[in-house]
Amino acid sequence: MVVTPVLQLSSTGDGIPRMTILIIGGGIAGLTTALSLHQIGVACRVYETASEVRPLGLGLNLLPHAVRELTELGLGDALAATGIPTAELAYYSAKGQRIWSEPRGRAAGYAWPQYSIHRGALQMLLMQAVRERLGPDAVATGHHLVAWEEAGDRVRAFFMDSQTRTGLPPVEGALLIGCDGIHSAVRHRLYPDEGPPIWNGAILWRGASTSGPFLTGRTMIMAGHEFQKFVAYPISKAAEDRGEAEINWIAERKFRPDHEWRREDWNRPGNVDDFLPHFASWNFDWLDIPAVIKAADRCYEFPMVDRDPLERWSFGRVTMLGDAAHPMYPIGSNGASQGIIDARYLTREIRRHGIDPAALHAYEAERRPATAQIVMANRANGPEQVMQLVQLRAPDGFDRVEDVLTTDELEYTATAYKKIAGFERETLNNRPPIV
Numbered sequence: 001m002v003v004t005p006v007l008q009l010s011s012t013g014d015g016i017p018r019m020t021i022l023i024i025g026g027g028i029a030g031l032t033t034a035l036s037l038h039q040i041g042v043a044c045r046v047y048e049t050a051s052e053v054r055p056l057g058l059g060l061n062l063l064p065h066a067v068r069e070l071t072e073l074g075l076g077d078a079l080a081a082t083g084i085p086t087a088e089l090a091y092y093s094a095k096g097q098r099i100w101s102e103p104r105g106r107a108a109g110y111a112w113p114q115y116s117i118h119r120g121a122l123q124m125l126l127m128q129a130v131r132e133r134l135g136p137d138a139v140a141t142g143h144h145l146v147a148w149e150e151a152g153d154r155v156r157a158f159f160m161d162s163q164t165r166t167g168l169p170p171v172e173g174a175l176l177i178g179c180d181g182i183h184s185a186v187r188h189r190l191y192p193d194e195g196p197p198i199w200n201g202a203i204l205w206r207g208a209s210t211s212g213p214f215l216t217g218r219t220m221i222m223a224g225h226e227f228q229k230f231v232a233y234p235i236s237k238a239a240e241d242r243g244e245a246e247i248n249w250i251a252e253r254k255f256r257p258d259h260e261w262r263r264e265d266w267n268r269p270g271n272v273d274d275f276l277p278h279f280a281s282w283n284f285d286w287l288d289i290p291a292v293i294k295a296a297d298r299c300y301e302f303p304m305v306d307r308d309p310l311e312r313w314s315f316g317r318v319t320m321l322g323d324a325a326h327p328m329y330p331i332g333s334n335g336a337s338q339g340i341i342d343a344r345y346l347t348r349e350i351r352r353h354g355i356d357p358a359a360l361h362a363y364e365a366e367r368r369p370a371t372a373q374i375v376m377a378n379r380a381n382g383p384e385q386v387m388q389l390v391q392l393r394a395p396d397g398f399d400r401v402e403d404v405l406t407t408d409e410l411e412y413t414a415t416a417y418k419k420i421a422g423f424e425r426e427t428l429n430n431r432p433p434i435v
Contacts, residue, residue, distance in 0.1 A: 019174035029322030029339030030179030055120025059248025061333035083117030096284030207296035225391035270301035
């Protein structure tokens, strides 16, 4: 694809200059950014390294504050047609005993649902909306960012073809937004000495299995403790309509810091023999976990990684958002949701300040401290710490969970993390729209 420089100087009814913003990365965060900018009349284009955008990945959760933002982008019906509105979150011990459960989404009184959904389905839903609203050429695939330079009120980006590794014509825009994930080319150029992501010693094996519904049929469960855990939730409305459940599952084990592992590969096929024996006895009356694992036709292996919070995201006409800015452990179901929230705050500040570096700094001032707090909370095991406390205090099981955990500890599970992550119910329900 030949890319020509774009710089539109007309204005919207709000007086916002229509100068094209360059979005690097066509994942959930990048596509949400494009839709949000289009919502306020700001021209943009997405540049994606992959030569073809395909529905990759497995399940994820969209928390109510992220669902609110996608709903306000007109995507509520599409989400409802695809994902499962999560009704309950339940924590269990490694013995299968219920520690804590709480309603989620609308069942908890939120004005918006919480959805469990296939990551690939969500990405394709966003991609379709971008192409319909911004035009069929709104996403340029096969474009890998290699450099940029600033000149006055413009930034010029340089790409190479991700297949042929040959250079492509440079592209000019007013701002450049790095939405290109944990291995961000934008972040690497800004912080070339940072090194690889930080591994915490845990390996996640992830898969999806078709089975019968479990518990409420719309429950997300977490069982185990810090060093061995199983997470499962249904992700497909189509499967539910058939009376089945497509269960997204994650089997996790944590190793010693000096444990030798295949750390150099962040997305590779997994081998069930590496972890299934450790879950062989986890056949509970509410879910047969070994059977669920065996029902998957494949699984994938991921190290649990993040990066240290940065002191700065924005440099001149360039900033970052989503996993490029603040990759975090997949604890508390927050990664995708925080990228969506980033996109909305960035859009708000561009609307307020215009297409100018001042908007980037205002966005960063809002989001960088908030996401740094979530990164650190996730490193401390987030709300899942109650499972570890039960394992330490009652490894052989308990008669009453109240004999193991104090009321304050259970209350932390229910409320504190929601405040840190920005989806405390009354605050969310009553605040005005971001955009």
